[in-house]
Amino acid sequence: MPNHEGYALVGRDSLAVTRAKLALDLGREVSDKTALSAIARDHGQKAPNVYAVEQPGEFHIDMRMMCLGPGEVVLNDAREAAEVQVGWLKDDIVTSKPRHPGPESSVWQRLNFHRKLFFHKRRERRLEDQIVALLEEGERSASFEDLTAKDLKTAGLTVHRMAGVFVDPENPTEDMFNFVNGRPGVDRSNQRFFVGLGGDSRSEVYVARKLMQDLPTGIVRLHFLDRELTPSTLGLFGGIKCRTKPEGDLISKQQLRSPSPPQLAPAP
Numbered sequence: 704m705p706n707h708e709g710y711a712l713v714g715r716d717s718l719a720v721t722r723a724k725l726a727l728d729l730g731r732e733v734s735d736k737t738a739l740s741a742i743a744r745d746h747g748q749k750a751p752n753v754y755a756v757e758q759p760g761e762f763h764i765d766m767r768m769m770c771l772g773p774g775e776v777v778l779n780d781a782r783e784a785a786e787v788q789v790g791w792l793k794d795d796i797v798t799s800k801p802r803h804p805g806p807e808s809s810v811w812q813r814l815n816f817h818r819k820l821f822f823h824k825r826r827e828r829r830l831e832d833q834i835v836a837l838l839e840e841g842e843r844s845a846s847f848e849d850l851t852a853k854d855l856k857t858a859g860l861t862v863h864r865m866a867g868v869f870v871d872p873e874n875p876t877e878d879m880f881n882f883v884n885g886r887p888g889v890d891r892s893n894q895r896f897f898v899g900l901g902g903d904s905r906s907e908v909y910v911a912r913k914l915m916q917d918l919p920t921g922i923v924r925l926h927f928l929d930r931e932l933t934p935s936t937l938g939l940f941g942g943i944k945c946r947t948k949p950e951g952d953l954i955s956k957q958q959l960r961s962p963s964p965p966q967l968a969p970a971p
Contacts, residue, residue: 704859705774710752712855713742714764718755756854760847765944766884767848767868768855771895771920775861778852779883784866785841789834791905792872796830799823833872840875863920865913869906880933882910884942887922895921900942901930 704710722738735755743750759767759779767779801819804812855862867883870876885899897914901907907927914922928943936942 704752707773708752709748710754710858711742711746711748712754712756712764712768712770712858713739714758715755716758718742754854754858756858757847757850759851760844762940763884763945764851766878766881766942768851769883769885769887769944771863771887771922774859775863775920776855777863777865777867777883777914777918777920778848778855779844779867780864781841781844781848781866781868783864784869785837787866787909788837788869788872792830792833792837796823796827799826836875837870837872840870863918865910865918867910867913869902878937880906880930881937881942882906884944886943886947887920890924894923896924896926897922898926898943899928900933900936901927902933903930 718735718738721742722733722735725733725738725741736750739753739755740750743753746753756764758764760781761767769777771777800823801816804816808816852862852864865883867881868878869880871879880900880902882899882902885897887895887897889895897920899910902910911925914920914925936946
C-alpha cells in the first residue's frame with residue numbers, strides 16, 4: 704500500500720469456498736470477516752489489509768489484473784479490447800480484398816480474381832457475426848470487471864484500465880493473447896520492467912504504448928516471450944504469473960556460484 708504495508712486481494716468466489724470449508728471443519732457458520740482473517744494469516748498480512756473483490760469474469764483474478772506499484776492496479780478493459788479487435792478485423796478485411804488484375808490479364812488471372820473475391824465476400828459476411836459476438840462477450844466480461852474496479856477502489860487502490868486481454872474472434876470466450884498475467888518488477892538499477900506473454904505485432908505495440916506511455920506505470924523496459932508459447936500456456940489455464948513466484952532478495956553472483964555458502968545475503 705502507499706503506507707508501505709502489504710496487502711492481498713482475493714476473489715469473492717474463493718472467499719465463499721474458504722468460508723464454506725471453514726464452516727464444515729468447525730461445525731458452525733463462518734462470517735466473511737472470519738474467513739478473511741484466516742486468509743490473512745495464510746498470506747502473512749494484517750486482516751484489514753485483505754480485500755475481497757468480484758471475480759473479473761475469470762477463474763483467477765490475476766488473469767484480468769496486475770499490481771504494478773504501491774496501491775496501483777491495472778485492470779483489463781474488455782469493452783476497449785473488443786472495440787480494438789473489431790477495428791483490427793475491419794482493417795484486415797479491407798487490406799485483404801483482392802485487386803482486379805487489369806484489362807490485359809489472362810482469362811485464368813480473371814477467373815482466379817473472381818474466385819478470391821467470392822471467398823473474400825464470404826469472409827465479410829462471417830465478419831459481421833464475429834463483430835457481434837466480440838462486442839457481446841466484451842460487454843459481458845466488462846460487467847464483471849466494473850464490479851471488480853468498484854471493489855478495488857473501495858479498498859483504497861488506484862485502478863488503471865487497459866485492454867490487455869484479446870480473445871479469439873472465432874471463439875470469444877477463449878483468450879488469444881493475455882498481457883495482464885505477467886511479471887512486473889524492478890531491476891538492479893531501480894528501473895521498472897515487465898515480462899509478458901507474446902502476441903501478434905499489433906497487440907504487442909498496443910500494450911507497449913499503454914504500459915510505457917499512456918498509463919503512469921513507470922515501466923521503461925518490456926519483454927515479450929515467444930508468441931508461439933502463448934496458445935499452449937493459455938490452453939493450460941494460466942500465464943507467466945500463474946507459473947512463477949518471485950520471492951526474497953537478489954543474491955550476489957559470487958554466493959550463487961558457491962556450492963555451499965554459509966548464509967545467503969542480499970546483493971548490495
